[in-house]
Amino acid sequence: LLTSDVSQMNDRLGEDESLLVRLYSFLLNDSPLNPLLASFFSKVLSILISRKPEQIVEFLKKKRDFVDLIIKHIGTSAIMDLLLRLLTCIEPPQPRQDVLNWLNEEQIIQRLVEIVHPSQEEDRHSNASQSLCEIVRLSRDQMLQIQNSTEPDPLLATLEKQEIIEQLLSNIFHKEKNESAIVSAIQILLTLLETRRPTFEGHIEICPPGMSHSACSVNKSVLEAIRGRLGSFHELLLEPPKKSVMKTTWGVLDPPVGNTRLNVIRLISSLLQTNTSSINEDLMELNSIGVILDMFFKYTWNNFLHTQVEICIALILASPFENTENSTITDQDSTGDNLLLKHLFQKCQLIERILDAWEMNEKKQAEGGRRHGYMGHLTRIANCIVHSTEKGPNSALVQQLLKDLPDAVRERWEAFCTSSLGETNKRNTVDL
Structure with missing residues (x-):
């Protein structure tokens, strides 16, 4: 009945403090809360917040333990929803700004970041991470709607501080490798690195997002904090959290790719999108691109992985020399060449690997074996290289790199x- 949003009931409930205290007392229960009751509680309070924002917010502010209790119960999804409703249900700009300032003073961001720690439970990791991701998206959406807003969003500003991101990363690179904490933290980083709403995953634009006009540019302090830990992320590609051997219908995975490594590669792809000189340099030094290329060919059937590697390669092929948006300049040597692109062709031997994998697959198929699971992605990568020689910001360099290949390799290519x-392209364009 209370969730039916009847104005007379809302008035009665919102104006009688004793009833509000009684409703609020639900939060005083021990964790974990009953999920069904928690969802009713969250719905009732959300309705009251949207109908009577000033009274309810004033009431909650008076309750000194409100934010403590939200943090305590963040593992319950309905309580996470309540926190987000507090940010979305208040329409007028000034009361909304007051709520943001109040939550910021209560250090909600720092406390949510603290939860993404190996010592905490998985549900708490996931919900704290989701809350922070939603706070980022809501803040950015709000900034787009209110172009002339004089006050910045304090929660987003806090989360984008270098020391906060460093704290988040030091939590997850604590002694033990906890997959849930690592993945939750990477989700937060990916959201901070989103310069706009992503299109469907796996979609590759020949002109990468870095070149288009995005709504929000990536904060430098976020990139700096991540850069300081690139070595640790690279280490995760080589030594992910322990996973048991996985038996599949086509063979044994030891170890399987795992969610951690997949998310680290997603992070690398997002970092490549920012086209930041220092990060590109570090990725070359670590040979992260080489490692993910090894994984591409090792895990023949993991298309989630193949998609991410394909995106990384497409971004490198299409990254412009200069990214005016972030006022960063892509690595260039004295001749103005894109060093990361050279690294991809020379150190990672992309062309040789494509040719070898293709020949191996054809040989296998000729013997009656199955086509490798990455062949569709390999076709698209090869097409992307061909396309890059014809047009795009690096066409001259790609042509030169192909010319510089050993004669035998160049002829094979x-x-x-x-x-x-x-032939494959022709076959792929035929209507089914």
């Missing part, structure tokens, strides 16, 4: 482009 790749 040229033959491959006209025969195997051409």
Whole structure:
């Protein structure tokens, strides 16, 4: 009845403090809360917040333990929803700003970040991470709607501080590797690195998002904090949290790719999108691109992985020399060449690996075996290289890198482009 949003009932409940105290007392129960009751509680309070924002917020502010209790019960999804409703249900700009300032004074961001720690439970990791991601998105959406807002969003400003991100990263790179905490933290970083709403996953634009006009640029302090821990992320690619051997219908995975490594590669792809010189340099030094390329070919059937690696390669191929948006300049040597692109062709031997994998697959199929699971992605990567030689910011360099290949490799590549790749493309364009 209380959740039916009847104005007379809302008035009665919102104006009688003794009833509000009684409703509020639900939060005083021990964790974990009953999920069904918690969802009713959250719904009733959300309705009251949207109908009577000033009275309810005033009431909650008087309750000194409100934020403590929200943090205590954040593992219950309905309580996380309540926190987010507090940010979305208040329409007038000034009361909304007051709520943001109040939550910021209560250090809600710092306390949510503290929860993303190996010592905490998985539900708490997940909900704290989701809360922070939603806070970022809500803040950015709000900034887009109110272009002339004089006051910045204090919660977003706090979360984007370098020391807060460093704290988050030091939590997850604590002694033990906890997959849930690592993945939750990476989700927060990915949201902070989002310069706009992503299109469907796996969609590759030849002109990368870094070149288009995004709504919000990535905060430098976020990039700096991540950069300081790139070595630790790279280490996760080599030594992920322990996973038991996985038996599948086609063989044994030891170890499986795992959610941690997949998310680290997502993070690398987001970092490449920012096209930041110092980060590109570090990725080259660590040879992270080489490692993820090894994984691409090792895990033949993991298309989630293949998609991310494909995105990384497409971003490197299409990254412009200069990203005016973030006022960063892509790595160039004295001749103005894109060093990361050179690294991809020379150190990672992308062309050789494509040719070898293609030949191995054809040989296997000729013997009656199954087509490798990454072949569709490999076709798209090869097409992306061909496209990059014809147009795009790096066409001259890609042409030069192809010319610099050993003669035998170059001839194989040229033959491959006209025969195997051409035939595959023709076959792929035929209507089913």
